[in-house]
Amino acid sequence: MAHLIQQPCLLQGEAWGDYGLIDSGNGRKIERYGSRRFIRPEPQAMWCPRERNWDADGEFIPGSDDDGGGRWHYNNRVPSGWNLEWNDVRFVAQCTPFRHLGFFPDMSPVWNWMRGQLADKPDASTLNLFGYTGVGSLALSECGPVTHVDASKKSVAQARENAELSGMEDRPIRWLIDDAGKFTAREVRRGNRYDGIILDPPKFGRGPKGETWRLEAGLPDLVKDCRTLLDEDSRFLFLTVYAVRMSSLALGGLLDEIFAGLPGTIEHGDLAMREEGEDGRLLPTAIFARWSRNGSPAGE
Template identity: 70%
Template structure:
């Protein structure tokens, strides 16, 4: 039986050459994406910014996302300096010092306040690489895979199945693979509802060495399927568990923008993995700012892995 570690953990990311959290406070955050600076809303930044003036020449943003009145992620970008509307290339090291290769991708200001990737996932991608260390023919599954940075990071260990309901996101993921010189990697790019695809994989008798999932609070599949996290996550977790066995390495779940404890989703994993060995851990994802080292929490996570506590 997998052992639940009750004490929460912190999985913290730091900036790198192409990304950094410059400052945060008063419900906003200032970030560096390559040569461009942006301000976005951040409800968890309850403190005062370290820098008094974000309009100072060395901090002046190229744009700011102003949220709408609804709770569905609406809003608009206000630009004060030119920004490439078709995006600009960035990279993530992907364990380059340990035999990996950089993953390249296009950053772009999207209508949903994101910029084409989630930088707080960088330590998650690194952790998955540690679990797969030494494997060259791993089978991994990336559910809600978005623009594919995680899938490209996983592809150095074997074949990847990338699933997302958005045709636009999957097309961008393919473009990121080409930008990274990884178009020939064994990645299946699938446009589908994640829950339906996972259930079909169970019926097919498939297995995976690792699964990562980053479900939204609310979403729709390509055929109008409705996803509500609190309602549909338990079924998805239990199906995903059936795609893993005693030789599998991990399952990693991240959850954003919900009023929920990491202990709650860890309990869901504890139930699903009652018949497998290993460890279940949970806690917060956070990003450390470039200067003062202050931590900005971004999401909660729960994960199962092989090994001892």
């Protein structure tokens, strides 16, 4: 049966050519996206910034309530979108109304980890739930066919554009506008299986037909269905959760219960990005839990 490692682990991202965490502190962070710099809120940056003055092209000013909201304030002219790349994947960055820039850079070590889990599995079939703009799906497509599911028509359209930008439009990727829970339940009834599943559920959301999603209520059943879509020959499930008052140990305990019948290892912990430069600090961004058949090398 799968073995739960109680001690939390850290999965940390490092800067790459088109992205870097420059500095953080006093509830904010400054990052570079290609040649442009942006400041965004970051409640977990409770320390003081290393640099006194931050020079940025724009800053997201949050709303006054806990439910989000806010607006971008620009110091320089910023285009509606510009191209970035991670390894072999090219994609569009853009300042969205939701404070992020069209992708999640702290997921970069996860993309590498998933590719490593599938390295010995030719033509692996994977499922990306809540797939957003498709950077993770394009990274996985190196390993075989991918099913990309997101409730947002706009996000799936952007994912298709990113595939064309990467020269990957002919790869075997199914781009589906669907409710993740309903789609996964149908896949269970169809008797389908996958070699790997990644899911990044929001705290709250709505499906394409007005379906309501609440994380604490919907996650257990969704993970149960994902478990049914995996078997002893499958390689991984990776679950990330942002912006909730929840411990990674709770996610690990959920996987420990549901994945009891499979071999392998269950781990949990924090995703974090390291600041650039000497003695760069680690900024936590999300919690995660993952099941892998073959376990994970130390530090990954």
